[in-house]
Amino acid sequence: MTTGPEARPGSTQRREEARATITKTTITPAPGTVVEPDPEPKRRSLFDRFGSRVHGDLTAAEPPFEVVRVLRLSIALMLSALCLLTVGGAILVLLLWQQDRASGVLSSQLDRTWELFDALRVIERWLAFAVLPVATAWIAVAAMNVKRATGQRRNPIVAAGSLPIGVIGAWICGREIIENADDWVGEASGFVLQAIFVAVPLLALLRVAQVAESRNRPLRAAYLVAIAFLAQLQFLGGLSTVDQSSPPEEWGRLGAYLIIAALLQVLGALSVNEAARAIEEGTQHRFDLRNRFGESLLAQAARG
Numbered sequence: 001m002t003t004g005p006e007a008r009p010g011s012t013q014r015r016e017e018a019r020a021t022i023t024k025t026t027i028t029p030a031p032g033t034v035v036e037p038d039p040e041p042k043r044r045s046l047f048d049r050f051g052s053r054v055h056g057d058l059t060a061a062e063p064p065f066e067v068v069r070v071l072r073l074s075i076a077l078m079l080s081a082l083c084l085l086t087v088g089g090a091i092l093v094l095l096l097w098q099q100d101r102a103s104g105v106l107s108s109q110l111d112r113t114w115e116l117f118d119a120l121r122v123i124e125r126w127l128a129f130a131v132l133p134v135a136t137a138w139i140a141v142a143a144m145n146v147k148r149a150t151g152q153r154r155n156p157i158v159a160a161g162s163l164p165i166g167v168i169g170a171w172i173c174g175r176e177i178i179e180n181a182d183d184w185v186g187e188a189s190g191f192v193l194q195a196i197f198v199a200v201p202l203l204a205l206l207r208v209a210q211v212a213e214s215r216n217r218p219l220r221a222a223y224l225v226a227i228a229f230l231a232q233l234q235f236l237g238g239l240s241t242v243d244q245s246s247p248p249e250e251w252g253r254l255g256a257y258l259i260i261a262a263l264l265q266v267l268g269a270l271s272v273n274e275a276a277r278a279i280e281e282g283t284q285h286r287f288d289l290r291n292r293f294g295e296s297l298l299a300q301a302a303r304g
Helices: 009-023 044-050 067-102 108-151 156-178 185-214 217-236 248-303
Strands: none
Touching: 067 108, 067 248, 108 156, 108 185, 108 248, 156 185, 156 217, 185 217, 185 248, 217 248
16 A cells, blocks of 8 residues: 555656756857866976975974073073072071181171171072073073974973973972971972972973974983972072071081082083073074975975
């Protein structure tokens, strides 16, 4: 039993014939119309293909910005100045301790010494604030140089933003967790969090160094020195954390701690400068290779 209309073979055949007629229909231009043939697609020459600057093209290498070296030298000078300030603070405390052991310290001498110590602290604080934007600018320019030299995209904003995030995070952990900890478990937890935040710029710079094919060992050395300096600053003492109310018999120990902090700062300045120089040299090497290879390809295309 069928409910729909019966299929008629003739109707299906007529539809197929009409469809074939429509398919074979040609459009003829009006009389007097000049029909130009379709232009053939122009093939780009080998010279044009290699001469165009596109992402990932071997000839798209651009020279790195030279300002990156100026920023690196500025960072090295600032870190060296921080080290000298710490040495100056250590000398003041040790002289105070030696004077107390020899003949005692007058109250006027003690006040004058701590005033000089406070002045060193203020200079250190402002200098540390100045290092952060300069180092952030160096990371941004270094990431842009890697992108220009290799053609591989690396976001300079993300790379540069990793340093303020790491520094601010480590500072918050030290201020809110370590200083308010009641036992060694809280202090250790805060220090571990500080190490994690310090690793944020390390990972960002390792990605930049990987693209530039530079040495990674100086970056890891700088990270280890930074962790050691954080431990020194939090648990032993530095120029900004020395307690002026300490009794005279502890001044010698505080001076020794400051000398250790100065040595760590020297190692940190050397490792940071070496890590930055390794990335710059790797970027320049990649640019030279790609530039020479691109020039050879262009020369072959021109001869062909």
